[in-house]
Amino acid sequence: MMIKEIIFYILALVITVFSIMAVNSRRLIRSATYLLFVLLATAGLYLLLDYHYLFAVQVAVYAGGIMVLFIFAILLTQKPGKNIRPEPLLQRVMAILLSSAGLIFCGIIIYQSVNRVYHYVEKVEIPVKEIGSTLMGTGKYEYILPFEAISIMLLACIVGAIMIARKR
């Protein structure tokens, strides 16, 4: 299907442009908005991979929950309409050099070696019933233990966030 490829390249373009704009913007609220676009385009990639449940989780948790947290934090800590002052030039040049060196290194490795093993297997989406029973099962390749660990970690995170952020 040609249309899938077109959608993929559009999503790739959106992710590339908006992630660069997000880390370069002078205003924090704008870079949070660009980050929202990046996260939504990532959700689109999951949809393209037929992981519909992961798409829903990405939209709900990242684009919903985390972005609301970010926007509240930005509004609480910044004066509205004020640009943050630019960082020193040396720091930015060093960061550009380091990250593009890493990008070129990993890009060459991927370009030359990840081409043998795969082919896309057209499968329907995983049914939610199977996801649920795998998440809750106790057998081999089933995930009750990480699930419980995550639930305890969420509880600890709620308690810790309230402890840190409350007024004394």
Add this chain to the structure above:
Amino acid sequence: MGAIFDNFGSGVIPLEGYIFISLIMFFTGIYGFLSRKSLLMILISIEMILNSADINFAAFNRYLYPDQMEGFFFALFTIAISACETAVAIAIVINIYRNLNNVEVDSLQELQEPESTETKTEI
């Protein structure tokens, strides 16, 4: 070599496509992490890095092991963990703002207490 160019226009999205997208997102996040001074910008960069790792998990699972669900669940748990991490980090940022009135990295040293004589009363 270079399945992206071989498969261009054939309708098949190669695995490299996903890996290259996540690579670009990852190193953009690294750039933001190294170059910005606001704590919130650093946090946004970290979110981008974690998100790029999730793309890799999902893509590898779909292309290499389509009958199993390990990468899928790993991405799911990573999303939950990054939500935790963001909540705690934003609580810390708001606490720092309450003490210092800005969230720049350079001013964090002022958070250190001077060698005080008072004893700690409670935790």
